[in-house]
Amino acid sequence: MDKMNKLASQRPVVIFSNSSCCMCHTVTSLFSGLGVNAAIHELDSEPQGKEIEKVLIKLLSGRNSPVPAVFIGGRLVGSTENIMTLHLGGDLIPLLKSAGAIWL
Numbered sequence: 001m002d003k004m005n006k007l008a009s010q011r012p013v014v015i016f017s018n019s020s021c022c023m024c025h026t027v028t029s030l031f032s033g034l035g036v037n038a039a040i041h042e043l044d045s046e047p048q049g050k051e052i053e054k055v056l057i058k059l060l061s062g063r064n065s066p067v068p069a070v071f072i073g074g075r076l077v078g079s080t081e082n083i084m085t086l087h088l089g090g091d092l093i094p095l096l097k098s099a100g101a102i103w104l
Contacts, residue, residue, distance in 0.1 A: 004052045009074040012101035013038040016056060016069040019045065023080045024068040030087065036101045043067060073099035 008014045013031055017024035019042045031038045043049035056066035059076055070077045072095055077083065086092040096102045 003048050004055050007039070007041055007052075008071040008076070011037070011039040012073060012099040013096065014071040015040045016052065016067055016071075017042050018067050021065075021067055027068045027070060027080055027083055030083065034093070034096065034102060035104075036096060038101075072096065072101065 004016075007016075013036050015024070015028055015031070015038050017028065017040055028038065028040055041049075041052075043053050046052065053066055056069045057064075060066050060069065060079065066079075068079055068083075070079070070083055077086070077095070083092065086095065093102070
């Protein structure tokens with residue numbers, strides 16, 4: 001948990017991902033397109049990836065696939081569904097601005 005918390009707070013936006021996950025790629029592309037320089041941690045490449053994955057499963061209420069898991073401003077926002085809901089509802093940009101991830 002400590003390792004995950006440390007990683008989750010290293011930048012305004014942090015995404016825990018897997019290299020073969022298409023939804024992870026979608027979320028990462030969305031943030032990139034918005035001009036966000038997110039820290040992306042591929043759990044299948046991280047030495048402690050399995051441990052972080054177990055913590056994320058607990059935090060995301062037992063979801064089978066804990067990725068993508070997006071942290072904004074050090075706070076867990078959720079997975080693809082949460083991010084897309086925020087984006088389509090017009091709430092993602094203000095959240096990113098308040099976290100210092102974008103300025104415009």
